[in-house]
Amino acid sequence: MYQTDMYEGMIAETVMIAGANGDLINAYYARPLGPGPFPGMVVIHHMPGWDEWYREATRKIAHHGYAALSPNLYYRAGHGTPEDVAAKVRADGGVPDEQVVGDLAGALAFLRAHPSNNGKVGVWGTCSGGRHAYLAACRLQFEAAIDCWGGRVVMAESDLNERFPVAPIDYTPDLSCPLLGIFGEEDHSPTVEQVAIHEAALKKHGKDYEFHMYPNAGHGFFYHNRPMYRQAQAVDGWEKMFAFMAKHLG
Amino acid sequence: MCTMIMHKVGIEGFGKGTQGWFGVNQANVSYDHPFHAPLEHALNIDFVDEAQGPGARVAVELSAEAARSLVQTILAVLDEAESGGHLAVNGNQ
Numbered sequence: 001m002y003q004t005d006m007y008e009g010m011i012a013e014t015v016m017i018a019g020a021n022g023d024l025i026n027a028y029y030a031r032p033l034g035p036g037p038f039p040g041m042v043v044i045h046h047m048p049g050w051d052e053w054y055r056e057a058t059r060k061i062a063h064h065g066y067a068a069l070s071p072n073l074y075y076r077a078g079h080g081t082p083e084d085v086a087a088k089v090r091a092d093g094g095v096p097d098e099q100v101v102g103d104l105a106g107a108l109a110f111l112r113a114h115p116s117n118n119g120k121v122g123v124w125g126t127c128s129g130g131r132h133a134y135l136a137a138c139r140l141q142f143e144a145a146i147d148c149w150g151g152r153v154v155m156a157e158s159d160l161n162e163r164f165p166v167a168p169i170d171y172t173p174d175l176s177c178p179l180l181g182i183f184g185e186e187d188h189s190p191t192v193e194q195v196a197i198h199e200a201a202l203k204k205h206g207k208d209y210e211f212h213m214y215p216n217a218g219h220g221f222f223y224h225n226r227p228m229y230r231q232a233q234a235v236d237g238w239e240k241m242f243a244f245m246a247k248h249l250g
Numbered sequence: 251m252c253t254m255i256m257h258k259v260g261i262e263g264f265g266k267g268t269q270g271w272f273g274v275n276q277a278n279v280s281y282d283h284p285f286h287a288p289l290e291h292a293l294n295i296d297f298v299d300e301a302q303g304p305g306a307r308v309a310v311e312l313s314a315e316a317a318r319s320l321v322q323t324i325l326a327v328l329d330e331a332e333s334g335g336h337l338a339v340n341g342n343q
Binding site: 047048077078079080081083084085086087088090091093094127128151152159188189218219220226227228 | 252253254256258278280282283285288290291294296298300303304305307309
């Protein structure tokens, strides 16, 4: 825990990393100053894009002692304001799962290769990023994963298509690491029922997980710039996240 | 992308964006998370010209109720214009 007589420093900058198919994509990289060792954390932005909230969140995670890397999963859609780029991706039906997994594999490799890495890397995301975090934790080797209100982990057969060929829940037997799930009871995606289905799959396959379902909270209750923000639930959720990260990545 | 409900429609018209007026040739209509409206999901309409890049976009985010009301109003206005003979006069019919 931070003490007021501690030295503290951080660098945060845009870097280029190799993503899916070796494509170069940009990423926001925030890390503590000093030799480390530091655990790594892949930070996956939400559907509204690679935006200011995600830059803040990436720096917050670095403040807590992690080398945090947030890849721009919308890089291939072109450049503009985060909202305009995200609207383009929305119009195109979202980014394909296979491409996302490739980009996250690149982010993971970038963090693991850094000489200051302590040998452990986690993954976290919210909204579509929560879904992507779960997908990545099943398809790649992480040491911890956090899914905040990721919708469409449970998918109907009719929702599967070329971009989303497999429901993430179907990869549950391959989940590579402990999982923390943070959800709100009033969320419409995922619903309480969908979270229960996900939890049953984790139990069935003997996975190490903890789920927290917050009352009086809906989708995106960490977002302090949105009306869905719920102060008490968000403070508790962040505390649970950092405790989980310290336990599995520290 | 939590609902993934999105339709595209080809249109003809002009929109006023941050750089002034530009031609728009497509409307992207979704019911999904808005960027600004204080709603979990909204009826979002982006009037765009994709060839000009992501910034060539005029956006509105409406509640479902407001969107239905807007649709009815547009149709009512067009019906009134049509019955007054204005659509034919403008060569738009």
